Amino acid sequence: MLEVPFAPNNLGRHHVPRPLAFDRKKRLVAKGDFDRAFRHGSRARGSILLVVARPNGLAHTRLGLSVGKVIWKRAVKRNRVRRIFREAFRLCYGELPVGFDLVLIPAAPKLEPVLSATCAELVAMAHKAARRAAEKAAAAPPPRDAGGDRP
RNA sequence: UGAGAAGCCCGGGCGGCCGCUCCGAACAAGCUGCGAGUCAGCGAAGUCGGGGAGGAAAGUCCGGACUCCACGGGUCAGGGUGGUUGUCAACGGCAACCGAGCGCGAGCUCAGGGACAGUGCCACAGAAAACAAACCGCCGGCGGCUCUCGGGUCGUCGGUAAGGGUGAAAUGGUGCGGUAAGAGCGCACCGCGGAUGUGGUGACACAUCCGGCAGGGCAAACCCCACCCGGAGAAAGAUCAAAUAGGGAAGGUGAUGGCGACGACCCGCGCCGAGCACCUUCCGGGUAGAUCGUUCGAGGCCGGCCGCGAGGUCGGUCCCAGAGAAAUGGCCGCCGCUGCGAAAGCGGGACAGAAUCCGGCUUACAGGGCUUCUCACGUC
RNA sequence: GGCCCCAUCGUCUAGCCAGGCCUAGGACACCAGGUUUUCAUCCUGGCGACAGGGGUUCAAAUCCCCUUGGGGUCA
Secondary structure, eight states, rough: OOOOOOOOOGGGGGOOOTTTTTOOBBBBBOOHHHHHHHHEEEEEEESEEEEEEESSSSSSEEEEEEOOOTTSSSSHHHHHHHHHHHHHHHHHHGGGOSEEEEEEESSSSOOOOOHHHHHHHHHHHHHHHHHHHHHHHSSSTTTSSSSSSOO
């Protein structure tokens, strides 16, 4: 469905999905998905956040957040970190690699993230982690004959 | 005007763009069902309207509602509470009053009774610390020595709790009388104990009379007295049910035995599950996950009446968060508050995030507002 | 989210239930001195703590309450 720009009578009720929406499909919900991401995912660490990426075989990318009590003791501060991370994911969704589960973990305790910097680092780290995941996928399928990589 | 005391309330406002969640509409790609209809149910995406953190949501210190443990009663153990009277669903909360201490005052703080029901502890110091008691003193008798013949001094036997000293605490305090010196020994006042009377529902208060004191503290030490409390907790619990494993499961009857409410025991009850025998039926258990519980409630707001008050009652009105790796947000602009600065301007904005729900308590908190009251000074 | 524990020198602990002898004991560690040619061992001495705040009591590490930090457990 190509979006026709010239359809004046359709403006009030257009059927185009909003570009910056963040609905439930893009959220990582099940406990099993988290376990798989932590076990098999590739990681990339920046100064603000740590990205764990794993291909999910879907046509979209999903977000998971893991903000523990180590980062902030007070729930208000933890919620602030979570909201900034989620907002960065939402606003930069178009620049992220497609078809991954991304788990975001704050990189340091006592973190007070700024949205613009978080956004930039999220894109960079997500691509870095996705590249590593691709390398791992290329190395993994022939686990036996490839040998020599792992001592 | 200044310094205080008590109680209550608020916890920035408006707007723009982009998002999340729940509810309700109309539209609707599509899916399911059979009666096969352009029927019924479900319904993605998008659109519109409405709701969306707190006074503490926190700590989890109490009390309930709710759910399961099949149920009821009793004894002991264990735990909690402690002025009185109320209030409340209940409470360790709250209100009014009583008592003690503190404050010029408004007010604030504390808390049951029993230490002759019993057991226990009171270190150090001190003569003595709980069947009391004489260390230094003071006073008297007797004896020795001395003598300036008043006395002094040593020893001994007594009297004495006024003085010294120790201590947190030593048989009530002050004054007068009294005495060899003293002492409730006597008296006055205060304190204390008892009896009687009056007032009060009561805790208690007041008055009169009697008693010379009747003998310390610690029960937030064990304990005694009165009252209250079964245990677990929404990860409680109920329903549906992929995958995997795979054949028992449920019900009834009978006897025996065991069991229960998770501290022990007893009584009633005959419940529950296991083993055995027989009979009947064919599904049952259950993980991931999903749904319910889950938000209408001891509810909020307004008004009348009753009550000093906590609160009660009647009427009207409103629906006011329901998430689930967990929404209630992000980025800006203007105004208001406030700090610095001559100004332009540059900052600051607390404590803190629902997780089944209520009533309290406690703790954290920038700033601001209101009401009542007290004291001091000034003016009229 | 609920429930239940714990807190004493730098570390591991004793004392707490029955309050006073606690100016809080011990071991390891650290520091200084001695022994030894030197190091180690050994000997002597020193440093060093009741999580914080209230209350009860004449007196609190100990009893009671609140707060703050740790930890365990339950699907």
